[in-house]
Amino acid sequence: xxxxxxxxxGLIFNISLAQSPFMSSPPFVPGDKVLYYFDGSxxxxxxxxxxxxxxxxSYDCVEYEGKRWIRPLEQGTFLYRSxxxxxxxxxxxxxxxxxxxxPFVRFGLYSKxxxxxxxxxxxxxxxxxxxxxxxxHYDKVKFGVSPTPKDAGNLFGRGxxxxxxxxxxxxxxxxxxxxxxxxxxxxxRKILKPVKFEKEIGGFGLFFKHMFVTDKxxxxxxxxxxxxxxxxxxxxxxxxxxxxxxxxxxxxVPHIKKTPKKTIPSPSYVSSSPAVQEQEPRKIxxxxxxxxxxxxxxxVTTDYASAKMEAFARxxxxxxxxxxxxxxxxxxxxxxxxxxxxxxTKDVKGFIDNVKIxxxxxxxDSVAVTIKGCVYPEKAEKALSLISKNTAFNVLLITxxxxxxxxxxxxxxxxxxxxxxxxxxxxxxDFASQPGIDPYExxxxxxxxxxxxxxxxxxxxxxGATIVGKIVFLYQSxxxxxxxxxxxxxFNVVNAQAQYYLLVRDKGRIRILASGSVSAKGTGMNDEFxxxxxxxxxxxxxxxxxxxxxxxxxxxxxxxxxxxxxxxDSVSKNFDFKQQLQKLAWVKSVxxxxxxxxRVEYLEKPVYLANALESILGYKVEEFTPTKIKVSLK
Numbered sequence: 204x205x206x207x208x209x210x211x212x213g214l215i216f217n218i219s220l221a222q223s224p225f226m227s228s229p230p231f232v233p234g235d236k237v238l239y240y241f242d243g244s245x246x247x248x249x250x251x252x253x254x255x256x257x258x259x260x261s262y263d264c265v266e267y268e269g270k271r272w273i274r275p276l277e278q279g280t281f282l283y284r285s286x287x288x289x290x291x292x293x294x295x296x297x298x299x300x301x302x303x304x305x306p307f308v309r310f311g312l313y314s315k316x317x318x319x320x321x322x323x324x325x326x327x328x329x330x331x332x333x334x335x336x337x338x339x340h341y342d343k344v345k346f347g348v349s350p351t352p353k354d355a356g357n358l359f360g361r362g363x364x365x366x367x368x369x370x371x372x373x374x375x376x377x378x379x380x381x382x383x384x385x386x387x388x389x390x391x392r393k394i395l396k397p398v399k400f401e402k403e404i405g406g407f408g409l410f411f412k413h414m415f416v417t418d419k420x421x422x423x424x425x426x427x428x429x430x431x432x433x434x435x436x437x438x439x440x441x442x443x444x445x446x447x448x449x450x451x452x453x454x455x456v457p458h459i460k461k462t463p464k465k466t467i468p469s470p471s472y473v474s475s476s477p478a479v480q481e482q483e484p485r486k487i488x489x490x491x492x493x494x495x496x497x498x499x500x501x502x503v504t505t506d507y508a509s510a511k512m513e514a515f516a517r518x519x520x521x522x523x524x525x526x527x528x529x530x531x532x533x534x535x536x537x538x539x540x541x542x543x544x545x546x547x548t549k550d551v552k553g554f555i556d557n558v559k560i561x562x563x564x565x566x567x568d569s570v571a572v573t574i575k576g577c578v579y580p581e582k583a584e585k586a587l588s589l590i591s592k593n594t595a596f597n598v599l600l601i602t603x604x605x606x607x608x609x610x611x612x613x614x615x616x617x618x619x620x621x622x623x624x625x626x627x628x629x630x631x632x633d634f635a636s637q638p639g640i641d642p643y644e645x646x647x648x649x650x651x652x653x654x655x656x657x658x659x660x661x662x663x664x665x666x667g668a669t670i671v672g673k674i675v676f677l678y679q680s681x682x683x684x685x686x687x688x689x690x691x692x693x694f695n696v697v698n699a700q701a702q703y704y705l706l707v708r709d710k711g712r713i714r715i716l717a718s719g720s721v722s723a724k725g726t727g728m729n730d731e732f733x734x735x736x737x738x739x740x741x742x743x744x745x746x747x748x749x750x751x752x753x754x755x756x757x758x759x760x761x762x763x764x765x766x767x768x769x770x771x772d773s774v775s776k777n778f779d780f781k782q783q784l785q786k787l788a789w790v791k792s793v794x795x796x797x798x799x800x801x802r803v804e805y806l807e808k809p810v811y812l813a814n815a816l817e818s819i820l821g822y823k824v825e826e827f828t829p830t831k832i833k834v835s836l837k
Contacts, residue, residue, distance in 0.1 A: 228392040231376040231385070234293040234434025239286055241431040243271020247556070255282040255409070258324050262411070265427070267299075268372065272427035275306075275411035280421075281329040283321050285406040288312070291436035294377040294407075298339040300426035302369070305414030308426035310375070311336035314352040315405035329410045330355040334400055335384070337377070339426060340414075342369050346386050346394065350401045365393055380436050407433070420828070492556065492577035497522025500571045507570065511563070514572040519555055526578035555579070596624055596631050597669040600703075601642045601649075604676050604734075610642040615735065616674060616701065619742035620749070627750065649673055652715070654706055668716070670749060672703030674741070676734055679724075694726035699737035701745050705752055717752035721745050762829075764803045764812060769825065769835035771799035787815050 239254075246252035246264035248271070260277035273282075300306050309329075313321060317332030332352040338345040338359070347353075347362030365388060367373055376387040379398075386394040409428060413421050499517025503510040555576040562573035600617050601610050621631045648654055649671065679696040700722040707716045721744045725737025766784065771777050777798050784793045784803060789811065794802040805812050809829050816822045816834050826833035 231378060231387045231390065231392070232293075233295060233376070233378075233432070234291070234436045235439045236435040236437050237432060238289075238292070238435055239284070239431070239433040241273075241429070243273075243429055246271060246273070247558070250556075255284050256322070257281075258283050258321060258329070258408075267427060270297075270429055272299075272429045273409065274422065274425050274427055275308075276422045278411075278413055278421050279329075280411045281408060282410075283313075283406060283408045285318065286404075286433060288404040288433070289435040291380040293379070293432075293434045293436065295375070295430065295432040295434075296428055297372060297374050297430040298426060298428045299372045300339055300341040301424045302341050303419045303424035304417035304421065305341065306421055306424055306426040307338045307340045307412060307414065308428045309336055309338045309355070309408075309410040309412075310428070310431075311355075311408050311410065312404050313406060313408055314402040316402065317352065318405040321405075321408070329408060333358050334402065334404060335377070335379075337375055337386075339373060339375065339428070343367055344373070344375065344388055348384055348396065348398050350399055352402055363394060374430075492579045493526040494575070495522040495526035495555075495578050496561075496573065496575050497525060498571060498573045500569055502569050503567070507565070510570045511572060514570050515560070515574065518572045518574040519558065519576065522574060522576050523555060523578055526580070597671075598624075598631055599640075599645060599669065599671045600701075601645050601673045602676070603646065603673055608642045608646050608673075610640060610645070614674075615738040616699075616742045616745060619739075620670070620746050623743075623746040623750065645671065646673060649702070649704070652704075654704070654715070668753075669706040670703055671706060672701055674699055674701045674738070676700075676737070678730065681730075694728065695730050695733040697725050697727075697730060697733035697737045699723055699725065699734070699741045701741055703745070703749065705749065717755075719748050719752065721748050762805045762807075762809060764805050764809045764829075765796075765831045766801045766803050766812075766816075767831065767833045768799045768801075768822070769833070774798070783820055787812070787819065 241252065241254055243252075243264055245254065248266060249263050251257070251263060252273075258281040260275070260280035262273055262275050262280050262282065264271050265274045266272075294310070296310060298308050300308065311329075311333045312335040314332045314334055317328070320331075321328050331354050333347070333349070333355060334352055335348045336346075336355065336358055343364050343366050345359050345362060345364045347355075347358035347360075349358055349361065353361075367388060374387075374389055376390070378385040378387075382397055382399050384394070384396050384398050385392055386396075411421065411426060413424075417424065497518040498521055499514040499519070501510045501513035501517065555578050558574055558576040560572055561575050562571075564571040598617060598621055599610075600614070600620075601608055602614060624631045654671070677698040677700065679698055681695050700720065702720045703718065704715050705717040707714055721741065723737055723740035723744055725733045725735065725740055727733035727736055768780055771780060777795065781793050781795060781801060784790055784801060789805055789807040791804040791806055793804075796802055803812065809832065810827070813824050813827050813832050816832065817824055822834035822836060824832065825835050
């Protein structure tokens with residue numbers, strides 16, 4: 204018995220001796236000189252950071268577990284930052300990926316020679332030119348490295364994948380030193396590999412994607428990333444500790460709950476507190492902006508916090524209007540400011556910065572908030588164009604009679620074109636009635652096709668499209684003039700030629716969607732009568748030509764949205780609502796799917812349909828997604 208006991212003790216002792224050298228590896232040591240660090244401090248809640256260039260789609264910063272994170276708002280979001288990497292460096296970042304849709308975030312180092320293509324936004328460029336990449340998923344981490352640039356498939360095909368605990372925040376650490384790369388997950392080393400980069404590193408990118416289809420958008424079930432730190436090994440002892448490793452605390456993945464309030468539901472990790480938004484972000488570089496003050500008020504209907512948020516949103520738009528001097532009030536365009544703020548957050552980032560609440564008044568049944576901020580004109584103009592229902596057109600036609608250029612808002616062509624567009628369900632702004640328009644500037648823009656010079660002017664109307672053109676009069680003959688073979692012309696003959704361009708807003712720019720040229724003749728006892736007849740004959744031809752171009756444009760923008768209406772309990776009410784839907788602009792067709800449910804073929808962004816249901820038909824939006832809108836009677 205004693206022999207057995209001694210043998211057992213010896214065996215345990217030998218095993219412990221044998222295992223001890225291999226049970227642990229040297230800890231991660233970061234570089235001692237920090238080259239770049241993102242912790243979210245310069246990324247206001249619901250906004251973007253100046254650190255990254257958006258190559259594809261969009262993102263914002265959210266609050267989760269007490270930290271500020273980067274969250275993708277659309278599938279395929281790709282951000283990039285140029286950065287000169289030294290010979291020896293370390294990389295650290297923290298991420299979490301939720302379950303639905305299999306989201307992942309890829310951190311990648313791109314070769315310098317691919318940078319021009321990245322900045323141009325070449326198709327699928329996020330998958331090319333990778334020297335090193337890490338993909339953080341819900342249940343695994345993938346790592347790949349190569350001495351020469353590879354596409355993502357080849358890079359990860361030669362790399363490795365490690366399973367990780369689900370539902371946790373994870374820390375990734377990479378050390379590249381003396382031609383060796385060491386990779387750590389949550390403080391534990393997973394790989395040691397010799398590699399020598401043969402291409403210069405141009406910078407790093409962040410790519411976000413869902414692996415499979417789910418009923419939740421990537422904004423509702425994303426992969427988040429924060430605490431991105433790039434450091435250099437200078438040969439000195441590290442003066443900074445590595446990022447805090449998350450390895451024990453289990454985190455419950457948030458589930459999106461439909462809120463009883465009549466607003467768009469937001470993910471539970473997104474803080475909506477104005478107190479957070481009013482924090483002044485750290486400035487990285489200076490961009491010219493316009494200081495502005497705005498005041499907003501809201502009624503306290505459910506709770507004070509919700510009313511304050513609505514007042515805060517109104518105050519931001521009031522500051523924006525004052526900074527740009529817009530002639531159409533934002534408040535007259537759309538009523539649901541929470542819906543509006545959600546749309547702008549997704550589509551336009553940073554149009555107002557350094558926002559601080561300077562005054563707050565509680566009147567019991569209402570709240571008033573005054574804010575100070577700095578408005579960026581170009582982004583603000585884009586924001587204003589987005590909040591219009593986008594059914595509106597500017598009509599801006601000048602006339603050139605010999606050497607005289609004028610802007611006549613009452614000419615037959617303009618009035619007839621406006622009437623035709625109104626009959627088709629479009630809202631039309633006759634821009635000739637606006638003050639401060641120089642017809643010679645319009646003519647120069649048309650002649651050179653440089654419509655960017657009109658951007659600021661057009662932004663004031665909130666229209667989504669503009670018809671700009673000129674009408675030129677050619678005098679062919681006069682009454683009594685010999686027109687050949689001894690025949691005298693009994694009338695004055697004038698030919699009116701219209702040259703036009705159909706302009707639309709596209710990602711903050713003005714794009715020529717279509718162009719055309721039509722002409723018509725007019726006869727009369729004098730030039731003035733002949734001109735008027737030529738313009739009357741020209742008007743329907745021009746309107747028909749433009750509508751054909753618009754129709755082709757709209758067919759390419761077709762979307763299908765399911766509209767659900769609470770409170771419809773009879774066939775007659777169902778039919779009445781269907782008729783109302785069909786009268787809305789951009790609605791191509793409405794299919795009845797049963798009591799209170801409709802399939803709508805829509806030719807613009809679904810959010811404009813939601814806005815129209817509220818601001819025009821008087822319903823309340825209870826739930827909104829790009830494919831479904833649920834409303835109820837107010």
